[in-house]
Amino acid sequence: MKRLTAALTVCGVLAVGYAGLDTADLVPGVLTTRPVPPPPPTETPGTRTLPVVPQPTPSTSIRMPLGSLAGDSAAPSPPGLRAALAGVIRMPALADASLVVRDAQSGAVLFDQGGSTTRIPASTTKLLTAAAVGQAFAPDETLTTEVRLGGRADEIVLVAGGDSLIDPGDGDPTAVAGRAGLADLADQVARALRDDGTLRVTLSVDESYAPGPPRAATWGESFQALGIVGTVAMLGLSSERAELDKAAPLDPVGSTAAAFAALLEDRGIQVTAVERPGQAPGGPGARPTPGSTGPPTGTPTPDPRVLGSIESAPVRDQLALALTDSDNTLTEILARQAAFRAAPAGESAAAGFDGVGAWIIDQVATLGIETRGATLVDASGLSRENLVTARLLTDVLVLGYDGQHPVLRTALEGMPIAGLSGTLAGRFIADGEPEAAAGRARAKTGTLTGANALAGSVVDDDGRLLVFAGLVSGAPTEPARSALDAFVSAVAACGCR
Template sequence: MAPTSGAAPVPPRPSGRRRLPLVLAAVLVLVLVTVGLVVVRPGPVGRWLGDGDAGPATVVPVEPAPVAVLAAADVGAPMPSAEGMRAVLDPLVGDAALGGRVNVAVADALTGQPLFERGGGEGTVPASVTKLLTAVTVLTARGPGYRIPTRAVSGAEPGEVVIVGGGDPTLAAGAKGFYPGAASLEDLANQVRTALGGNAPSRVLVDSSLYPGPVYGPGWDDDIPTGGYGAAVTALMLDGARKDPKAGQGWAERVPQPDLTAGRAFARLLGVPDSAVQKGTAPAAPTEATGAPAESTEPGAELGVVQSPPLIRLVDIMISESDNIVAEALARQVALARDEPGSYAGGATAMAEVVSELGLPAGGLTLADGSGLSRRNLISPALLTEALALAASPDRPELGGIFGGLPVGGWSGTLRDRYGAAPGTAAGAGVVRAKTGTLTRVHSIAGVVTTAEGRLLTFAVLTDQVPPDGMESARSALDRIAAALATCGCH
């Protein structure tokens, strides 16, 4: 239970990192005010964003001056004082709508100095703000440009082709699936046909052994596997295990065996009947003693490979859409990069290891999955604010990619319909960028906000004892805290 009195003065948190000047570029979101205006992205940019080949750019009317809806940070702006922050935040943090436990941390993004804490070091059930740690750890472990392969190899028996899942959750059956820019089974099948030189395969094995252990996460609510936001997590799947790749964002019906579903789709592209598809294990790759490529009929010889979009794109999808299946795939990439099993336990172990390597405060940290669906996860607000500050600094430039997908208050993602309707929240519109988290009784938010004077702050507010019927009032209370930071001089 958090104390009901005001927060104690916050001493500077010791840090082993040397803080350098902030180089996080200001991000401007532009409002298109011309009704019916269509913007056509030119070819190279369109392909980078996952579109198909674009034709010549369409001539469009001259646009009016864009309206900035995300304030730029000013590295010369004054930093709020701890006393000023307490005066503003203590009444809001004590809101009964936040339930029996609310833990908060606010820090200066430029220096990493804590400005306000109330239970800042206490592990709290975080829900989907867990994805911020998943993003930071996978970008550290794998790097922004890493791509996840899906391979096809020759089987041990003549006519046998093995599709080997590498953990790409965005893989599509055809040219276009649910995720823009995804790799295609159609492309992989074409490579296999070329490699086989016209010899038709007769059997397909599905190797999803890269992910051992249970397919559902520990600590997940009973309705999550079939509730449309979770799914069986396997090393081979199509469209995040969606039954219909044309389903919208958020809730979607998922297939019960994503690996076999993908294997059957691959077999059909090769002209192999569903009855000739089963799970198996790929033979070891042949030894190339002479340096010559292996024959396509040699067991384990590679017949084709396709690659996922780069991890920076997958991180963006995970954060902007709060995609749980992508999150679990990325947590396993952390595990594999650290020679841990590609399982829930392996991902949790590896993520905690990377957090420690980065010098972030790991006190109170317990992880069971990478999406935040597990109620066994515990993360402290201080860990989140320090992780965000690290990502905003030049110490680890590869981490800056986590900011691109953060929803903007009153504008995008899970904050699209917030910051405006509830009293006391309007000041956060276009100024708050944050990841939200929601489970029954759990409501959280963590991100960055620019003060009225232009200082960039990191903040995290985690609650896990909200009454089951108190979701809307709890969200409004969280938004009032972030909006107060946006109006803050707090000297």
């Protein structure tokens, strides 16, 4: 018995001693006296419809997580960075390329090879669009879709308000695509109509908000059929977004109106007709000639009674989603209405794609950024007539991280993470192993035949946030992508002062 008591006493002493060591973080264990570290000082957008990729950790990446946007360490020295990049810039795929690296905190140029030469930016155009759209909307501004009473007691009007991400059913308050729900709108309208004793209605559609052509004449003829882009319209369903190899409806407004009519029918409201004032010849699905302004303005009644309304996710979160998905249609939709809102009353010059592109350049210039030589004829970057410089792209990136432009900042946080998400999920991997920038670079890709681009930010080995842009002409896509990835990884691994 004495031996048992002694053994238990020894075990207890050892347990208490080990717990003390564990608490002091001297041996492995769950106990600790360290305070919980604060979250990184970064602005977080609303939950996106796509899976939100967490910051990488040592368990998911050989590299450390993407750090804070400001560090105490010094930026690389220009000579040190030039030496680190000497081998990369001799890669054949970068023979005709513009490459720029800058310090995100000071804006200082650390490396510049042809940074002032204009080239096709492809989808990195969306960075300029985000900067322009961010000035037209308040940080938390949303888009409203509503139904009003028409000119007659039995007429209701579905008013397009710029939301192309409406869920066909119930809305999800945590989502970006699908925040507003068409079924929720139908519930409100059906209830209001029943209260008025109205059970039979004609449904009209008001498309007077931000009118314009459905597609750009400078886009490839096959782009819509391939799901690269959909019809640019101010009303649409999240379930009908264009995706690669999945074409969107040619008439998203008509499709949404038909779905809304069906939902009303399910709620006991008979819809006798769906009217589209000024619709293009050929009925629903018909497409106006590229370059036209689309359906003319409807005639809303003075001070109409609103029967129901739904709200989209904030525009800044939609911009972030557009960058995450490289969504050409969503980008064009947001840019068109931003230009429409900014135009003087009665002016429609910004309605066409080239007008919106010119407006984007003007807005970027008002931010104090040099835009000389830049030309945009669309907002998404699908046109080969777009021309910008790598230096201009880095100007926008530096501006986005200065903390003064919350809409642009949130949009930049939507850029894919190297090796983990979006259009970068399968990149920055060489021979099955992550490259140096994997997990710590965020960037917007751009790909057109013979034109490849990559622009974004990366944390180097010293923890300093740098921004970069690379525009490549003439090289095949795969070699160009590999070379741009090697360029960014060399910047990430530099830490050279």
